[in-house]
Amino acid sequence: AQKITQTxxxxxxxxxxxxxxxxxxxxxxxxxxxxxxxQPSSGEMIFLIYQGSYDQQNATExxxxxxxxxxxxxxxxxxxxxxxxxxxxxxxxxxxxxGNNRLAFGKGxxxxxxx
Amino acid sequence: GAGVxxxxxxxxxxxxxxxxxRCDPISGHTALYWYxxxxxxxxxxxxxxxxxxAPDKSGLPSDRFSAERTxxxxxxxxxxxxxxxxxxVYLCASSFNPQGAFFGQGTRLTVV
Numbered sequence: 001a002q003k004i005t006q007t008x009x010x011x012x013x014x015x016x017x018x019x020x021x022x023x024x025x026x027x028x029x030x031x032x033x034x035x036x037x038x039q040p041s042s043g044e045m046i047f048l049i050y051q052g053s054y055d056q057q058n059a060t061e062x063x064x065x066x067x068x069x070x071x072x073x074x075x076x077x078x079x080x081x082x083x084x085x086x087x088x089x090x091x092x093x094x095x096x097x098x099g100n101n102r103l104a105f106g107k108g109x110x111x112x113x114x115x
Numbered sequence: 116g117a118g119v120x121x122x123x124x125x126x127x128x129x130x131x132x133x134x135x136x137r138c139d140p141i142s143g144h145t146a147l148y149w150y151x152x153x154x155x156x157x158x159x160x161x162x163x164x165x166x167x168x169a170p171d172k173s174g175l176p177s178d179r180f181s182a183e184r185t186x187x188x189x190x191x192x193x194x195x196x197x198x199x200x201x202x203x204v205y206l207c208a209s210s211f212n213p214q215g216a217f218f219g220q221g222t223r224l225t226v227v
Contacts, residue, residue, distance in 0.1 A: 033213050033214065035215075035216070037218075043204060043220070043221055043223075044218065044220055044221070045158075045206060045208070045218035045221075046218075047215055047216070047217055047218075050214045050215060052213070052214070091157065091158065095213060095216075101146070101163065101165060101171075102148065102160050102163045102171060102174075103148060103160070103208070103216055104160065105150075105157050105158040105160075106157065107156075107157040108157050
């Protein structure tokens with residue numbers, strides 16, 4: 001069964017604008033972690049942000065924030081003030097530490113930032 | 116080293132040959148993952164090692180694939196009798212705590 005769902009088509013974003021990338025997940029475990037990774041055209045996977053299921057506040061890391069809506073099983077990534085270097089694929093992932101503990105990835109969202 | 120190191124970065128092999136891909140995790144990281152990414156696709160889980168526990172091999176696509184992790188550190192992914200559909204980028208990640216998993220640069224495997 002699909003654990004992580006990312007269904008948005010490729011997105012074009014104007015430089016300096018904010019962009020929201022959708023991610024929904026499926027788990028029956030009360031304890032889990034949610035991750036976002038960036039993969040530019042160079043291919044490296046860059047860890048961006050982490051949200052624990054018991055965290056009371058939404059995670060933030062610089063221009064990245066995670067809009068965590070637990071009841072809706074939603075973990076959207078918000079990138080503020082987009083930069084040209086933000087053009088990349090973005091992957092949402094989940095780990096269930098008391099389940100199989102693997103990182104399950106979504107299929108990714110393509111973002112292109114235009115000047 | 117400071118990050119996860121994978122070697123080789125690129126590998127071209129003939130169909131039917133065996134290949135070994137190496138991953139050096141971040142020192143002290145107890146968890147190690149292997150993933151495969153085909154061109155333009157997401158990440159396909161292959162295998163997961165956690166400390167001294169038996170590895171989770173449930174993602175290995177066939178018995179031509181195997182992996183080991185020696186001394187809880189370096190891991191080797193072996194593909195026997197390579198096929199063209201094995202061509203992909205093989206990514207390794209390591210983690211110490213539930214909050215982060217860090218990836219290497221990957222090995223791009225091309226089977227000709």
